[in-house]
Amino acid sequence: MTEISLSALTGQLLDAARKAGADTADAMAVEGTSLSIDVLDGKLEHADRSEGIDIGLRVLIGQRQACVSASDISTRTIDEMAARAVAMAKEAPEDPYAGLADPSQLVTDYDTDALELFDPSDEPDPQMLQDDALRAEAAAAGISGVTQVQSASAGYGRNRIHMAATNGFSAGYQRSNRAISCVAIAGTGAGMERDYDHDSRIFQSDLTDATEIGVSAGERAVARLDARKPKTGTYPVLFDERVASSLIGHLLAAINGIAIARGASFLRDAMGEQVLPDHLSLIEDPHRKRTGASRPFDGEGLPTQSRAIVENGRLTTWTLDLATARQLGLQSTGNAARGTASPPGPSVSNVALTQGTASRDDLIRDMGTGLLVTSMIGSTINPNTGDYSRGAAGLWVENGEISHTVNECTIAGNLRDMLQRIIPANDAQTHLSRVVPSLLIDGLTLAGE
Known part of the structure; x- marks a missing residue:
């Protein structure tokens, strides 16, 4: 060509x-x-x-x-x-x-x-x-x-x-x-x-x-063979690194300027408030080398720059393009993205959550009895309230050790509460555009048998 x-x-x-x-x-x-x-x-x-x-x-x-x-x-x-x-x-x-x-x-x-x-x-x-x-x-x-x-x-x-x-x-x-x-x-x-x-x-x-x-x-x-349903109840749930970024994805969707301008977000009134544990931050860096979501400028020609979306647990900013910034009386954060068939809209680039000091195995040992989630299907997320319900499969942990495979269960909770109780491991893959380690959350509802 x-x-x-x-x-x-x-x-x-x-x-x-x-x-x-x-x-x-x-x-x-x-x-x-x-x-x-x-x-x-x-x-x-x-x-x-x-x-x-x-x-x-x-x-x-x-x-x-x-x-x-x-x-x-x-x-x-x-x-x-x-x-x-x-x-x-x-x-x-x-x-x-x-x-x-x-x-x-x-x-x-x-x-x-x-x-x-x-x-x-x-x-x-x-x-x-x-x-x-x-x-x-x-x-x-x-x-x-x-x-x-x-x-x-x-x-x-x-x-x-x-x-x-x-x-x-x-x-x-x-x-x-x-x-x-x-x-x-x-x-x-x-x-x-x-x-x-x-x-x-x-x-x-x-x-x-x-x-x-x-x-x-x-x-x-092979690890998924001979799966069974867990007993319905309240347990700690460890989201494996492969699926943990979906939780941060829900936070990012909730601070998108379109959702905020429409008032359709469970974080619409959370600016300056604690949304993660106070020792965790969520940093966007659109200039990270060799990373798929990096970009030298946004979809409207504005400069892109690093920013702390969440700093020491507190929400500091929305994700804005020019239109949503004007609607909210703010300045664009340089986050416009676009394709050939649609106008610009706000979107994040690369984000990284503060990693913990414990390994995933350490969290499995410390969680006692609960679920290690390795895959998820479907979702029922209420963007206004943060009510969360997703189908899941994974490995059952009994007394700090993996016992057997689990499938056909549902995890339920509220994202505003869940995000404030996450405990990160140290196993995030740093080459990904979303650098998020395995995340442990205590006290979630599992619906099984």
């Missing part, structure tokens, strides 16, 4: 918007390549490669806005997009908070190379990806008790992104991604259990070995 100047393409979109009658506009162009290989029973099952460019245009006429997108970059299509967007904006309701950034707010100093978001090494050839997938499958199949490998895959992706606006902003960067995944099944008939493992990195050299991924998937599946 011939490389196209995305800067020139976004400039063409803005010119078309002005000619069509837009007062202001912003544009986005994303050129991407993806390659994925799936294997089954030691043979290639599916190979897919795609290349393309997506473009998006947002136009504003006064306080009315509209967004359009396309995957055709011909001049005719761009002119039609601009005309359609302007026509849509004229019919749209007024939004008193819509608008581009003031030029004084735009980022002026950034270094995309310093973030190491792109692996400059050659794109892996399909045979290399197939070999990785086959090694993962073979490793999983070699685990005693595994009866089938449902899937094993390897993939690669690369994106170039450029954004521009009539306020003078124009900048872009590129990303790459390399991934391996494997899903294994253990047991037979009604007693079958399934589990998985995967890894995704920016740099090929950082990727976990395919054999290790397969072994982990197989061992996890």
Whole structure:
């Protein structure tokens, strides 16, 4: 695919918007390549490669806005997009908070190379990806008790992104991604259990070995055999590192500017109040190297920066883009994110929760009798009250030791209360965009048998 100047393409979109009658506009162009290989029973099952460019245009006429997108970059299509967007904006309701950034707010100093978001090494050839997938499958199949490998895959992706606006902003960067995944099944008939493992990195050299991924998937599946329901009651629950980040995800959703502006959040009145134990902090760092959610600037061209979302247990900030900041009478936190088909919205980048000093094994020993959650399904979360209910499976802990496998149970509590009682382990994976260790919470309700 011939490389196209995305800067020139976004400039063409803005010119078309002005000619069509837009007062202001912003544009986005994303050129991407993806390659994925799936294997089954030691043979290639599916190979897919795609290349393309997506473009998006947002136009504003006064306080009315509209967004359009396309995957055709011909001049005719761009002119039609601009005309359609302007026509849509004229019919749209007024939004008193819509608008581009003031030029004084735009980022002026950034270094995309310093973030190491792109692996400059050659794109892996399909045979290399197939070999990785086959090694993962073979490793999983070699685990005693595994009866089938449902899937094993390897993939690669690369994106170039450029954004521009009539306020003078124009900048872009590129990303790459390399991934391996494997899903294994253990047991037979009604007693079958399934589990998985995967890894995704920016740099090929950082990727976990395919054999290790397969072994982990197989061992996890076998560990789920012979599961039983726990007795209904109130117990300590230890959320394994693989699922613990979902709890912090609920906190992040509750402080999103859209939820706060609508009053639809259990933390809507919690600014300055304690939301985590007083020795814990939650830090956002959009400039962490080699991390998938890092970004040199936000979706509206504002600078990104580190911030303490929660400091010593107390909530210090919302997550805001320009529109939600205006609605709340505050300043944007530089957290706008967007795609080609929609206007910007607030979203966090990389976050890290303070880790504890105890290992996961220490917490298992200290929790006495309770549940170690290793997987979760479904959810019933009331965003207004924080009432929490999720299906779970994992390992039963009896007198500080793992006793047997558990499934088909429900965990219930209230997030506002749960988050203030978390006890972190020290096992967070620091390469992830959400660095959250295993979390122990005492006194949660389990519904089993």
